[in-house]
Amino acid sequence: MQAQRSVGIVQRKYFTFAQDAPMPLDSGETLGPITLAYETYGQLNEDRSNAILILHALSGDSHAAGYYTPNDAKPGWWDDCIGPGKAFDTNKYFVICSNVIGGCQGSTGPGSINPKTGKPYGLNFPVITIADMVRAQRHLIDHLGIDTLLAVAGGSMGGMQVLQWMVSYPERVRAALPLATTARHSPMLIAFSEVGRQAIYADPNWHNGDYYDKTPPNTGLALARMIGHITYLSEESMHQKFGRRLQGRERYGYEFETEFAVESYLKYNGNRFTERFDANSYLYITKAMDYFDLSNGHQRLADAFVNSAHITTLVVSFTSDWLYPAYHSKEIVSALTAVGADVTYCNLQSTWGHDAFLLEVDTMTHLIADFLDRVVRENGIRLPKPVVEAQAVSK
Amino acid sequence: MQAQRSVGIVQRKYFTFAQDAPMPLDSGETLGPITLAYETYGQLNEDRSNAILILHALSGDSHAAGYYTPNDAKPGWWDDCIGPGKAFDTNKYFVICSNVIGGCQGSTGPGSINPKTGKPYGLNFPVITIADMVRAQRHLIDHLGIDTLLAVAGGSMGGMQVLQWMVSYPERVRAALPLATTARHSPMLIAFSEVGRQAIYADPNWHNGDYYDKTPPNTGLALARMIGHITYLSEESMHQKFGRRLQGRERYGYEFETEFAVESYLKYNGNRFTERFDANSYLYITKAMDYFDLSNGHQRLADAFVNSAHITTLVVSFTSDWLYPAYHSKEIVSALTAVGADVTYCNLQSTWGHDAFLLEVDTMTHLIADFLDRVVRENGIRLPKPVVEAQAVSK
Numbered sequence: 001m002q003a004q005r006s007v008g009i010v011q012r013k014y015f016t017f018a019q020d021a022p023m024p025l026d027s028g029e030t031l032g033p034i035t036l037a038y039e040t041y042g043q044l045n046e047d048r049s050n051a052i053l054i055l056h057a058l059s060g061d062s063h064a065a066g067y068y069t070p071n072d073a074k075p076g077w078w079d080d081c082i083g084p085g086k087a088f089d090t091n092k093y094f095v096i097c098s099n100v101i102g103g104c105q106g107s108t109g110p111g112s113i114n115p116k117t118g119k120p121y122g123l124n125f126p127v128i129t130i131a132d133m134v135r136a137q138r139h140l141i142d143h144l145g146i147d148t149l150l151a152v153a154g155g156s157m158g159g160m161q162v163l164q165w166m167v168s169y170p171e172r173v174r175a176a177l178p179l180a181t182t183a184r185h186s187p188m189l190i191a192f193s194e195v196g197r198q199a200i201y202a203d204p205n206w207h208n209g210d211y212y213d214k215t216p217p218n219t220g221l222a223l224a225r226m227i228g229h230i231t232y233l234s235e236e237s238m239h240q241k242f243g244r245r246l247q248g249r250e251r252y253g254y255e256f257e258t259e260f261a262v263e264s265y266l267k268y269n270g271n272r273f274t275e276r277f278d279a280n281s282y283l284y285i286t287k288a289m290d291y292f293d294l295s296n297g298h299q300r301l302a303d304a305f306v307n308s309a310h311i312t313t314l315v316v317s318f319t320s321d322w323l324y325p326a327y328h329s330k331e332i333v334s335a336l337t338a339v340g341a342d343v344t345y346c347n348l349q350s351t352w353g354h355d356a357f358l359l360e361v362d363t364m365t366h367l368i369a370d371f372l373d374r375v376v377r378e379n380g381i382r383l384p385k386p387v388v389e390a391q392a393v394s395k
Numbered sequence: 396m397q398a399q400r401s402v403g404i405v406q407r408k409y410f411t412f413a414q415d416a417p418m419p420l421d422s423g424e425t426l427g428p429i430t431l432a433y434e435t436y437g438q439l440n441e442d443r444s445n446a447i448l449i450l451h452a453l454s455g456d457s458h459a460a461g462y463y464t465p466n467d468a469k470p471g472w473w474d475d476c477i478g479p480g481k482a483f484d485t486n487k488y489f490v491i492c493s494n495v496i497g498g499c500q501g502s503t504g505p506g507s508i509n510p511k512t513g514k515p516y517g518l519n520f521p522v523i524t525i526a527d528m529v530r531a532q533r534h535l536i537d538h539l540g541i542d543t544l545l546a547v548a549g550g551s552m553g554g555m556q557v558l559q560w561m562v563s564y565p566e567r568v569r570a571a572l573p574l575a576t577t578a579r580h581s582p583m584l585i586a587f588s589e590v591g592r593q594a595i596y597a598d599p600n601w602h603n604g605d606y607y608d609k610t611p612p613n614t615g616l617a618l619a620r621m622i623g624h625i626t627y628l629s630e631e632s633m634h635q636k637f638g639r640r641l642q643g644r645e646r647y648g649y650e651f652e653t654e655f656a657v658e659s660y661l662k663y664n665g666n667r668f669t670e671r672f673d674a675n676s677y678l679y680i681t682k683a684m685d686y687f688d689l690s691n692g693h694q695r696l697a698d699a700f701v702n703s704a705h706i707t708t709l710v711v712s713f714t715s716d717w718l719y720p721a722y723h724s725k726e727i728v729s730a731l732t733a734v735g736a737d738v739t740y741c742n743l744q745s746t747w748g749h750d751a752f753l754l755e756v757d758t759m760t761h762l763i764a765d766f767l768d769r770v771v772r773e774n775g776i777r778l779p780k781p782v783v784e785a786q787a788v789s790k
Binding site for chain 1 (some may be wrong): 418421423424440453518521522580581582583585586587589590592594596597598613614620621622624625628630633634636637638639647649650651653655656658662665678682685686688717720721778
């Protein structure tokens with residue numbers, strides 16, 4: 001654990017709601033009770049106006065920063081960007097992150113107990129959408145007594161939730177940071193999702209989602225994750241990271257073994273993923289992403305944002321992200337510009353592909369910190385006293 | 396069947412060799428006897444100097460043009476480019492295409508009978524390389540009595556074989572057309588190969604390759620093919636072809652079904668592939684591609700081509716091909732230029748991704764036909780009399 005510039009030891013908290021009246025979903029179904037696992041970092045200021053909601057991507061969770069124990073090998077997934085003096089500066093902001101519904105890291109999902117049967121939902125869990133995820137988060141924000149979020153921010157599926165917040169609850173958002181994302185899941189993204197799902201369906205351990213008392217479909221889930229990992233990198237970053245290097249051997253084995261470093265990386269990460277992720281959650285969350293299309297039901301994408309003109313927005317894409325190419329971000333920028341919103345757009349130079357939103361820390365820190373400073377200034381937000389005071393200049 | 400401009404009804408032929416002395420392989424193993432399934436179109440000229448060898452890609456076979464029966468729904472895989480008046484004009488050239496060793500369309504592969512056991516090889520088939528495929532083709536060319544090929548041509552893995560011909564048997568080649576290909580399989584290509592293989596390994600019907608008297612691992616093979624299909628398209632062509640269109644329904648079903656047109660396309664093509672392809676062949680051929688690296692053992696890629704300077708070469712890449720991006724072709728061009736070869740390079744504008752080499756017919760026809768005309772002219776090749784004579788101008 002790195003103490004410096006870290007939020008330190010954090011705890012996962014839980015909020016349960018929709019116990020009496022279940023929450024309606026886009027599908028027409030309902031869900032309840034709902035538990036959201038969440039974490040918070042930093043202090044809420046007096047008028048509760050410095051809260052930033054961080055939204056996670058497909059495989060993320062509420063553990064965005066800090067460590068659960070001093071012995072943790074790794075901090076939360078966006079620790080590089082959340083902490084004292086970081087992009088989302090916890091000396092200034094109250095940062096919240098919750099696990100999405102449908103997930104498997106503490107929030108209600110297909111692995112949770114279905115109150116009707118006393119057994120895990122499995123495929124009886126209702127199909128959810130990005131809007132349903134955001135609907136649940138709104139209950140959490142209510143619970144925390146926050147009227148208006150200073151900002152909503154996230155990359156990839158997190159960015160979809162950012163855009164959905166802007167559309168579903170514009171009056172609750174001052175600023176938005178959709179990063180490496182899209183306003184509508186493209187056919188290529190749907191295609192990769194579907195192949196991942198097919199890999200899970202094909203695993204004989206899947207048992208139509210009813211495997212919670214049995215061996216889980218880890219082979220299928222690992223395969224889905226391997227496909228995902230390829231798409232998160234770029235051709236260039238794969239050259240830098242692996243090239244054609246062999247793993248632990250000098251020459252070709254002429255056998256069907258893991259030989260190349262890139263194969264070894266994929267297998268290792270595919271298998272590791274099964275230790276922390278539930279295959280059914282993978283199905284539900286990818287399906288939610290596939291359904292995501294803010295332009296659905298509108299003439300133009302801009303029509304979705306008619307009530308979002310007051311939200312100050314920073315849109316970021318990355319040059320080597322072929323999964324969410326820059327033109328997706330430009331569509332968002334055009335739509336927001338069309339409704340008269342204050343939008344800043346950066347297409348950041350990076351070789352890291354889609355993963356860049358987790359890796360291009362230095363550039364993003366400047367960009368995000370400056371953007372948030374401006375939002376604070378323009379909205380007259382009074383930040384909490386910094387934990388570390390500036391040193392007095394000695395005479 | 397379209398009679399006009401078609402090579403018409405064709406027949407698959409077979410050539411068997413290495414019966415007494417097995418053919419040595421790159422791995423140190425040997426293989427024999429070896430049968431190659433092949434087809435030929437057009438007429439060989441008197442001095443046997445107008446032969447063009449077409450090399451097929453991963454899922455291809457010897458059936459490059461024409462129809463087996465008048466009722467065939469589809470012609471050979473490159474029929475758009477091979478035939479009277481087409482890019483590879485069968486009025487002028489004698490066109491040959493053979494199924495690679497390791498394949499499953501008539502050439503010796505893992506599904507063939509192992510003479511040592513009297514049963515299909517399965518995983519006892521030796522691991523082969525692109526150079527081994529070309530080594531076998533050389534025997535076929537010898538058998539056909541052709542000393543020098545006018546040209547070797549192919550896209551994707553076919554292009555790798557083209558480059559391998561230039562390196563292995565430069566004295567037997569006058570011109571080369573490596574299309575949409577690479578001189579070394581990139582880590583991203585290896586990654587996609589490996590995920591496809593893992594999908595096959597994961598199929599319980601795979602039985603370590605020993606399934607020829609049982610249900611084959613079609614689910615795994617279909618998955619591998621689905622992944623492949625995504626990579627053969629481009630983000631743009633997927634938008635054009637599918638967009639977010641639903642298949643046979645008006646609104647989201649909120650169920651785990653095939654809903655989007657792109658999902659339906661992938662499933663259909665994945666399943667159809669299993670009717671004509673053998674999962675073990677998929678393993679062997681992708682492995683051969685992964686091993687392909689002409690720079691291996693050399694200081695620079697150019698060193699591989701020191702004996703290829705006399706070969707006139709047309710290198711073609713396609714702007715939207717993210718699987719074999721243009722810079723791979725540029726590397727080939729640089730290497731050939733460095734040894735003083737006569738190289739023409741075109742990076743063709745196309746939205747079709749990697750599949751463009753099969754689809755951009757008009758542009759390629761002009762490009763290839765003109766290139767071959769030049770090679771014929773510069774080498775003083777005497778072509779056979781055209782089957783269709785120019786009409787006499789009436790007085």
